Amino acid sequence: MVAFSRKFCTTRSPLFSHKQLFVPQERQQNQPFIPLSQLQQRKLLESQLISVLHGCNGLKQIKQVHAHLFRKGLDQCCFVLTKLLRMLTKFDVPMDPYARLLFDQVKRPNPFLWTAFIRGYSLQGPFAESVLLYNCMRREGTGPVSFTFTALLKACTAALDVNLGRQIHAQAISIGGFANDLYVGNTLIDMYLKCGVLDCGRRVFDEMPDKDVISWTSLIVAYAKSGDMEAAARLFDGLPEKDMVAWTAMVTGYAQNGRPREALEYFERMQDVGVETDEVTLVGAISACAQLGAAKYANWVRDVAEQSGFGPTKNVVVGSALIDMYSKCGSVEDAYRVFEAMSERNVFSFSSMILGFAMHGRADAAMRLFHEMLKTETKPNRVTFVGVLTACSHVGMVEQGRHLFATMEECYGVSPSVDHYACMVDLLGRAGCLEEALKLIKKMPMEPHGGVWGALLGACRIHGNPDIAEIAANHLFEIEPNAIGNYILLSNIYALAGRWDDVSRIRKLMREKGLRKNPGCSWVEAKKGVIHEFFAGDMTHPKSNEIKRALEDLLDRLKEHGYLPNLSSVAYDVSDEDKKRILMTHSEKLALAFGLLSTNVGSSIRIVKNLRICEDCHSVMCGASQITGREIIVRDNMRFHHFRDGVCSCGNFW
DNA sequence: TTAGGGTTAG
Structure with missing residues (x-):
């Protein structure tokens, strides 16, 4: 061993002076000299080469090892060559031509070398090559191993070819019962699930002799992706040993299905039972907080991220998710603090921050950051442009938006997508250029989606144009026949124009389709971050009487400052007195009154609403921020409104 | 060899 190691270390290649091969002088002297047989020497050399390969950092070093194999007469050694092939795939070195030449030089590849080659193609494609190689292998009389099937199934998954997957499955059953192997079974489940055949995946799972x-x-994730969180939760409850990934699948599953409360419940339970948290879990929990819009949870998750060693300074994915979360929780300042603290920033970080500024009406900051980004190596992508166009749209920067849209492809290599057209329609529409917006839609090189027509319909509400609204709505009724918001918006536009017959016609249409109006609902954070929920007209809160009195008192004070109820915000053909009564019980007003009662004087009030804030509530919020000196932050289903000293950040432009 | 992830406009 000693003699051999010394000899090995004399090579001039820097690669082989690797410290793993260094034998200390002291040990050489103290150890008795035991001669090794030729076979033992060869085995030792092989294992040392495996270690060297393991430490390789790229193709150049791998090629050096390959050359060394020839010098040592090991160019036919399948054991080392298998490792070499796997290292090539690790560094994404294409299988052709280097790996293919290497493989072709081997006279009698063993099943492991065949499989490493098959695996290379199943990771890189062309995926059909994996199957061709498998057929060659079988023709040459080499039997497969379980890895062979996992590699082949991976290729089927990547190609989403379930028919081929079924054939491989049949082979795995017929040749030596490989389908009973745990790894093959798990890969089969994954293949069926990713190909969208959930019941087949479930059958494999149910028939597996051993499960882990x-x-x-795998199955929990599939149920979560199909939207069936109840089935996912049943499986999770039956899972004997729940690890971090299984817990994460539940947190992420609930978050992706728009059920943030349950996502955070699982995240909290996970902490309670002492399961570790990594960046993937955190991203799920952070996304849940963003949906919930509650600062209390946001700060808690941020603390967990810091304690787990995945704070924004250390992890760019967690950092970017936190930027989005703070923006959606109403604190663009906290979002920017995270952005500034990040040691690495990518296109997600920049785009999230730009969108954050846009959402809060800070168009100037959004544009500044965009220009800052252009000076870095991070290139803007389609989402970045959605961000800057939205920023322009929300403050009426029409010319700047037009210019960006016209030059985005030529100057930045991002061709306008249907989403960017939607932003432009929104920009033109909000600014009152409804005809121009309609012309732009007609000129679109692709089919407009619901977002495009929806932007036009929204603009028609702002500018009271029932004729263009009808055109937009008729398209929307075809594209999104069950989206109730479109019917309500058109009905409101008719109501504003006093066209009550048309209002009745739309209401009838909704009834015929069995569509029911979503009740308005607002949430407000009271002391200790407890969230209270209010529905429109809802007087079931234990403090309802106090809330009613506080609201009446507030409105009286506002009337002294010139406030008049905006009766056109009520889209019902009822008496003015009834309209005033309906306006009084809008959910965001109840939430505001409760917020004023239950939070400390001077602190800001945060309200989240499920629908768009109405004009009357908007002016009440403006007035309330002035006479109470409180900052009021409202997140409606569109954007944020920051009310300070009687002014809203949206510039009354929403 | 096998499982979980971030930004999108009405």
Whole structure:
């Protein structure tokens, strides 16, 4: 061993002076000299080469090892060549031509070398090559191993070819019962699930003789992706040993299905039972907080991220998710603090921050950051342009928006997509250029989606144009026949124009389709971050009487300052007195009154609403911020409104 | 060899 190691270390290649091969002088002297057989020497050399390969950092070093194999007469050694092939795939070196030449030089590849080659194609494509190679292998009389099937199934998954997957599955059953192997079983489940055949995946799972946490988690994820969180939760409850990935699948599943409260419940339970948290879990929990819009949870999750060692300074994905979360929780300042603290920023970080500024009406800051980004190596992508166009749109910067849209492809290589057209329609529409917006839609090189027509319909509400609204709504009724918001918006536009017959016609249409109006609902954070929920007209809160009195008192004070109820915000053909009564019980007003009662004087009030804030509530919020000296932050289903000293950040432009 | 992830406009 000693003699051999010394000899090995004399090579001039820097690669082989690797410290793993260094044998200390002291040990050489103290150890008795035991001669090794030729076979033992060869085995030792092989294992040392495996270690060297393991430490390689790229193709150049791998090629050096390959050359060394020839010098040592090991160019036919399948054991080392298999490792070499796997390292090539690790560094994304294409299989052709280098790996293919290497493989072709081997006279009798063993099943592991065949499989490494098959695996290379199943990771890189062309995926059909994996199957061709498998057929060659079989023709040459080499039997497969379980890895062979996992590699082949991976290729089927990547190609989303379930028919081929079924054939491989049949082979795995017929040749030596490989389908009973745990790894093959898990890969089969994954293949069926990713190809969208959930019941087949479930059948494999049910018939597996041995299952592990990976089998369970694969299925949990599939149920979550199909939207069936109840089935996912049943499986999770039955899972004997729940690891971090399984817990994460539940947190992420609830977050992705728009159920942030449950996502955070699972995240909290996960902490309670002492399961570790990594950046993937955190991203799920952070996304849940963003949906919930509650600062209390946001700060808690941020603390967990810091304690787990995945704070924004250390992890760019967590940092970017936190920027989005703070923006959606109403604190663009906190979002920017995270952005500034990040040691690495990518296109997600910049785009999230730009969108954050846009959402809060800070168009100037959004544009500044965009120009700052252009000076870095990070190139803007389609989402970045959605951000800057939205920023322009929300403050009426029409010319700047037009210029960006016209030059985005030529100057930045991002061709306008249907989403960017939607932003432009929004920009033109909000600014009152409804005809121009309609012309732009007609000129679109692609089919407009609901977002495009929806932007036009929204603009028609702002500018009271029932004729263009009808055109937009008729398209929307075809594209999104069950989206109730479009019917309500058109009905409100008719109501504003006094066209009550048309209002009745739309209401009838909604009834015929069985569509029911979503009740307005607002949430407000009271002391200790407890969230209270209010529905429109809802007087079931334990403090309802106090809330009613506080609201009446507030409105009286506002009337002294010239406030008049905006009766056109009520889209019902009822008496003015009834309209005033309906306006009084809008959910955001109840939430505001409760917020004033239950939070400390001087602190800001945060309200989240499920629908768009109405004009009357908007002016009440403006007035309330002035006479109470409180900052009021309202997140409606469109954007943020920051009310300070009688002025809203949206510039009354929403 | 096998499982979980971030920004999008009405």
